[in-house]
Amino acid sequence: MGGGVAAFSAASELRARGYDGALTLLSPEGAPYDRPPLSKGYLLGTEDAAKIALAAEGWYAEHEVEVVAERAVALRPAEAAVELGDGTLLRADRVLLATGARPRPLAIPGGEAAYTLRDRADADALRGILVPEARVVVVGAGLIGTEVASAAVSFGAQVTLVDPVDPPLVPAVGEALARRLHAMHAEHGVRSIASVPLGISASGDGSHVVRLADGSALEADAIVAGIGIVPASRLAAEAGIEVDDGVLVDASGATTNPAVFAAGDVSRLRKPDGILARRAEHWEAAVRSGQAAAASMLGQAPPETGAPWFWSDRYGVHVEAVGTLDGRAGGSTVLREVDGVPQAAFLLADDGHLLGAAAVDLPLLIRAARRIMDRGLTPDRAALADPAVPARRLLP
Amino acid sequence: MSEGIDVGSPDEIEAGTARVVEPEDSGFVDPIAVFHTESGCFFALNDTCTHEEASLAEGWIEGDTVECPLHSSSFNLRTGKVLCLPATEDARTHKVAVEDGRVVLYPGVAADPARAAD
Ligand SMILES: Cc1cc2nc3c(=O)[nH]c(=O)nc-3n(C[C@H](O)[C@H](O)[C@H](O)COP(=O)(O)OP(=O)(O)OC[C@H]3O[C@@H](n4cnc5c(N)ncnc54)[C@H](O)[C@@H]3O)c2cc1C
Numbered sequence: 414m415g416g417g418v419a420a421f422s423a424a425s426e427l428r429a430r431g432y433d434g435a436l437t438l439l440s441p442e443g444a445p446y447d448r449p450p451l452s453k454g455y456l457l458g459t460e461d462a463a464k465i466a467l468a469a470e471g472w473y474a475e476h477e478v479e480v481v482a483e484r485a486v487a488l489r490p491a492e493a494a495v496e497l498g499d500g501t502l503l504r505a506d507r508v509l510l511a512t513g514a515r516p517r518p519l520a521i522p523g524g525e526a527a528y529t530l531r532d533r534a535d536a537d538a539l540r541g542i543l544v545p546e547a548r549v550v551v552v553g554a555g556l557i558g559t560e561v562a563s564a565a566v567s568f569g570a571q572v573t574l575v576d577p578v579d580p581p582l583v584p585a586v587g588e589a590l591a592r593r594l595h596a597m598h599a600e601h602g603v604r605s606i607a608s609v610p611l612g613i614s615a616s617g618d619g620s621h622v623v624r625l626a627d628g629s630a631l632e633a634d635a636i637v638a639g640i641g642i643v644p645a646s647r648l649a650a651e652a653g654i655e656v657d658d659g660v661l662v663d664a665s666g667a668t669t670n671p672a673v674f675a676a677g678d679v680s681r682l683r684k685p686d687g688i689l690a691r692r693a694e695h696w697e698a699a700v701r702s703g704q705a706a707a708a709s710m711l712g713q714a715p716p717e718t719g720a721p722w723f724w725s726d727r728y729g730v731h732v733e734a735v736g737t738l739d740g741r742a743g744g745s746t747v748l749r750e751v752d753g754v755p756q757a758a759f760l761l762a763d764d765g766h767l768l769g770a771a772a773v774d775l776p777l778l779i780r781a782a783r784r785i786m787d788r789g790l791t792p793d794r795a796a797l798a799d800p801a802v803p804a805r806r807l808l809p
Numbered sequence: 810m811s812e813g814i815d816v817g818s819p820d821e822i823e824a825g826t827a828r829v830v831e832p833e834d835s836g837f838v839d840p841i842a843v844f845h846t847e848s849g850c851f852f853a854l855n856d857t858c859t860h861e862e863a864s865l866a867e868g869w870i871e872g873d874t875v876e877c878p879l880h881s882s883s884f885n886l887r888t889g890k891v892l893c894l895p896a897t898e899d900a901r902t903h904k905v906a907v908e909d910g911r912v913v914l915y916p917g918v919a920a921d922p923a924r925a926a927d
Contacts, residue, residue, distance in 0.1 A: 418894065447895055454861065468897055700894055724880060731879060776878040780869040805825055
């Protein structure tokens with residue numbers, strides 16, 4: 414169930430592992446496409462719908478994957494079936510829930526006026542409003558809010574970014590890089606305000622006024638909210654599967670119902686010690702969890718997954734991070750700087766192991782860091798900090 | 810396009826790195842990356858990732874694969890086969906040979922996956 418990268422990766426992994434039975438992809442929007450470009454190339458108009466497809470048109474026929482452009486309305490594990498809107502029951506021995514998430518609604522008076530970004534149709538709608546001179550207020554300076562702000566200024570809109578956290582993204586990239594990245598808004602003419610919106614009211618001419626907690630008010634032709642996501646887990650909950658801010662799964666994607674697996678943004682990992690992990694909400698985690706679920710649906714051992722990784726592209730720079738840069742639980746940070754400007758940050762545990770790394774426009778450093786983490790190596794601090802040491806030399 | 814192009818001597822391209830041959834030098838429409846693997850083999854692929862604008866020559870070269878520096882799609886250097894998302898299309902291969910102590914690239918001539926220049 415789902416037409417995102419988790420469902421697609423699971424389908425392709427099932428075939429790669431030799432499953433040759435019937436395989437249906439319930440994907441309400443038709444052929445699966447990739448979401449990250451929706452706030453990047455697709456929004457900017459440099460990539461079209463064909464470019465963001467997750468597979469060439471012929472792939473589905475070639476791999477005997479039937480794409481059914483329908484939404485499931487109920488899971489019926491007791492009958493080994495999934496129910497569609499018209500009452501049709503699709504029989505299934507195993508069901509993968511990969512229904513992703515919906516944008517968290519802006520829960521303030523008038524908040525329904527805000528646009529959100531999750532689907533291709535949302536991106537198409539945004540392209541209609543991010544126009545020259547439009548006054549755009551972006552609520553939330555996370556990855557999506559930031560990328561939308563970056564796209565909006567490139568279209569000539571006047572953009573204000575509102576987020577209570579200054580700077581955002583510290584747990585993901587560390588304080589130094591978070592500051593550098595946040596400063597880029599001002600450098601590109603995006604005003605940022607550390608506050609929260611309290612309410613939105615319509616002015617007669619089709620524009621809006623956004624009132625903020627700091628007492629100020631912003632006039633806006635369009636408001637975009639990127640304040641997080643809510644997992645699309647309702648059908649699982651209704652079917653009696655355990656849900657707690659996401660469908661609870663183990664590392665193999667198994668839910669509390671033996672016929673139902675879950676992967677991607679809809680899922681939340683329960684670790685072997687019972688502790689619930691943070692939902693991953695990133696592309697690669699969706700791919701890997703889809704693949705893991707495919708393996709376990711076939712009764713095979715899921716592949717090892719390494720440290721979580723994500724990227725973000727904004728204002729022409731490419732940001733990547735692996736693991737965690739959240740130093741609150743301990744560890745110490747090593748910075749790689751050029752002329753006082755941080756290029757990369759590393760978080761090291763007290764015993765010298767690498768816990769995470771983040772970098773701006775230095776992707777090979779992150780590729781090195783991933784391997785250091787996956788192999789459990791203890792890197793040399795001086796080498797990590799030295800811009801003259803190429804990424805490859807960080808590994809033995 | 811079967812004329813070979815001298816890309817340099819084998820030790821001019823450090824093992825684990827790649828050199829880009831531009832269209833004006835190769836006569837081929839796209840830039841070509843000539844890879845020198847840690848194990849001493851030479852391979853060539855179209856330099857631009859089949860997913861988005863990124864130079865595979867700047868990627869992470871390990872064993873017989875290169876990982877794109879932008880979104881981490883990997884390609885088999887021998888066959889050009891894409892090994893993981895987000896790219897969905899294989900990369901085009903070009904034949905490379907070490908001839909008389911020189912690395913010679915044959916732009917537009919598909920590599921023979923069974924043999925590698927070393
Ligand atoms: C604009 C944007 C930019 C992003 N950029 C990045 C980035 O730069 N880097 C990064 O690492 N991550 C990024 N992400 C996150 C990444 O795209 C997601 O983590 C990933 O798409 C999750 O995949 P998924 O398959 O779990 O869910 P989704 O992609 O949300 O797919 C869910 C699918 O389920 C379908 N569905 C829902 N309900 C039903 C139902 N009842 N029946 C049948 N089907 C149903 C939906 O139609 C959809 O096809 C971005 C996300 C967005 C939205």
